[in-house]
Amino acid sequence: MKIWALAINTFREAIRDKVLYSLIFFAVLIIGLSVILDNLTIGEPTKIIKDFGLASIEIFGVLIAIFVGIGLVYKEMERKTIYNILSKPIHRYQFIIGKYLGLVLTLLVEVLTMSIALFLILYFYEGKIAFTLLPAIGMIFVALMIITAFALLFSSFSTPILSGLFTLSFFIIGHLTPDLLELVKKADSQTLRYVTEALYYIFPNLEYLNIKGQVVHHLPLEKGYLFFASLYGLLYILIILLLSMVIFQNRDIK
Amino acid sequence: MEHIIKTENLSKVFRAPFTFKKINALTDLRLEITPGEVFGFLGPNGAGKTTTFKLLLGLLKPSRGKIWLWREELKKIELKSKIGFLPENPYFYNYLKAKEYLHFCRHLFALNSQESKKRVDALLDLVGLPEHKNRLIKTFSKGMLQRLGLAQALINDPELLILDEPMSGLDPLGRKEIRDLILDLKNKGKTIIFSTHILSDVETVCDRVGILIKGNLRDCGPLEHLLNPKIKSFELCIKGLSIETVHNLEEQGLNLIKRGNEIFIRVEEKEEKNLLYYLLEKGGELVSFAPRKETLEDLYVNEIKSIDNHHENLGFGN
Incomplete structure (x- = not known):
């Protein structure tokens, strides 16, 4: 109940902020523009729209997660609104979870709005609802939840600019780690291999959650892939949130 | 206890x-x-x-x-x-x-009863903000924020x-x-x-x-x-003194405040009688005469002064 009140308040802050609307507006606009690109390409007509649409949902989701996420704790401290929360019977972990869920709810609305826009365009072209895209959208959402957890973690001890840079780095590295591991397999240095392997396990493997290509090109997924990928994502989120709570628990609210 | x-x-x-x-x-x-x-x-x-x-x-x-x-x-x-x-x-x-904020606070205490809902309106009345309950907090003045804070x-x-x-x-x-x-x-x-x-x-x-x-x-x-209950000093107000007498008082190092033709003088305890006789002798007309006990302000200022002196003695001062 208390966590829910905090989450709804965070959600309310996001939806009363004009930045969110402009981001969603641009995202829907870009999905619309993909229609033009589609006319210029040969092959299956809706592939470009699907590719573009899914990429837009992810990129704009990441932008929202970073823009809103980095200020989640920092802004409360900076504007001193946190005094009125933590002076009440609220555990610090409840505050962290509430803030996190509020932003996840915001992202859910963003992903749903954009998905509906994408489905409408595709329905116009194909005459049917593109349910096949749902697994990819689900995995994008899991990836966004991971990015949000990172933004919250950095926000609990760092300034927004640094938090933004850190979170963006984790998003980029998260997509590159499997490639790094492949490259380093050919290296001679044992140490370099160990370091890269350690990094591979520390950073989130966002490529594991990226099934946009398979979905758009109708490639089959291994059995249980979605289940294990979701489990991986949720465990990762749990660890990052626990870390945020530990850091925040001992922090002085000056 | x-x-x-x-x-x-x-x-x-x-x-x-x-x-x-x-x-x-x-x-x-x-x-x-x-x-x-x-x-x-x-x-x-x-x-x-x-x-x-x-x-x-x-x-x-x-x-x-x-x-x-x-x-x-x-x-x-x-x-x-x-x-x-x-x-x-x-x-x-x-x-x-304002109203949304108080409901938010209510939920942070896990207060969900009907009475607690009514309490939000009652509190807005109590702190004098009943007409502003549906106004955005960003439009509030400093005084209104303080009132909402109390609510x-x-x-x-x-x-x-x-x-x-x-x-x-x-x-x-x-x-x-x-x-x-x-x-x-x-x-x-x-x-x-x-x-x-x-x-x-x-x-x-x-x-x-x-x-x-x-x-x-x-x-x-x-x-x-x-506070020290003993009388520490007296404050007297007198008028009709000649310029020479006033000069004389200033030369004696007394603390004078002139306001129109009235002069306020603060004098330490035990010296008040002599001063009063002297002023009346010089043709002064007494307007008021009041004993002064230690006030909270005196105590407060003395405390701050004493801690500053202490720090200076220890070499912390500039």
Whole structure:
């Protein structure tokens, strides 16, 4: 109940902020523009729209997660609104979870709005609802939840600019780690291999959650892939949130 | 004796960024607050008043010492259900309306009953904001924010109220209203601890006063015990004196204030008789003559002076 009140308040802050609307507006606009690109390409007509649409949902989701996420704790401290929360019977972990869920709810609305826009365009072209895209959208959402957890973690001890840079780095590295591991397999240095392997396990493997290509090109997924990928994502989120709570628990609210 | 708040050797040391120099914000505070009393925390800016409050609320962790609330160590989060807190210059979410904010606070206390819903409107009435309940907080003046701050501090009908500078930002009428509200809450049996640097507020509402300077509690007790009841000086007002007499008085080093044809003179005890005879002899006409006891202002200024002198003697001064 208390966590829910905090989450709804965070959600309310996001939806009363004009930045969110402009981001969603641009995202829907870009999905619309993909229609033009589609006319210029040969092959299956809706592939470009699907590719573009899914990429837009992810990129704009990441932008929202970073823009809103980095200020989640920092802004409360900076504007001193946190005094009125933590002076009440609220555990610090409840505050962290509430803030996190509020932003996840915001992202859910963003992903749903954009998905509906994408489905409408595709329905116009194909005459049917593109349910096949749902697994990819689900995995994008899991990836966004991971990015949000990172933004919250950095926000609990760092300034927004640094938090933004850190979170963006984790998003980029998260997509590159499997490639790094492949490259380093050919290296001679044992140490370099160990370091890269350690990094591979520390950073989130966002490529594991990226099934946009398979979905758009109708490639089959291994059995249980979605289940294990979701489990991986949720465990990762749990660890990052626990870390945020530990850091925040001992922090002085000056 | 039963205590609502008890602290022992409560200390807080901050580290300056980069240099890591120690800053003693609060040193060995021993404080005992009994149920139903109004305690005034007095001190200049940076004295450690807000730090004390934040320690009592668990917003800061003590560097040393212990805190008990209702005889329990400050670890149980449930203890905060019985506390109402008004921070200094309260900040709220600009995107919310006053009413929405109070409902949000209500949920943070897990108060979901119909009565608690009604309480939101009742509190907005109490603090004088009934017409502004559906206005966005970002359009509020400083005084209105202070009132909303008080309303949120009362949402859980607390036993203990911690108010950090509750009168700041208010006009004289607003100050009187808050003072009356504090007295009203005291009559309802609430315990109130508040900080201020407005001395008249303390004199009118507090049972006990604590003077905090540079992190040290210098004096603590009922006001009448802290102040010296003996007459320290006299203040007399006289008119009709010649210019020569006035010059003469100034040469003697007396403290004179001229206002129109009246002259105010403050004179130490034991010297008042001689001065009065002298002035009447010189043709002066007595307007008023009043004994002066030590005021809270005198005590406060003396405390600040003595700690500054102490620091200078230790070589901390410039």
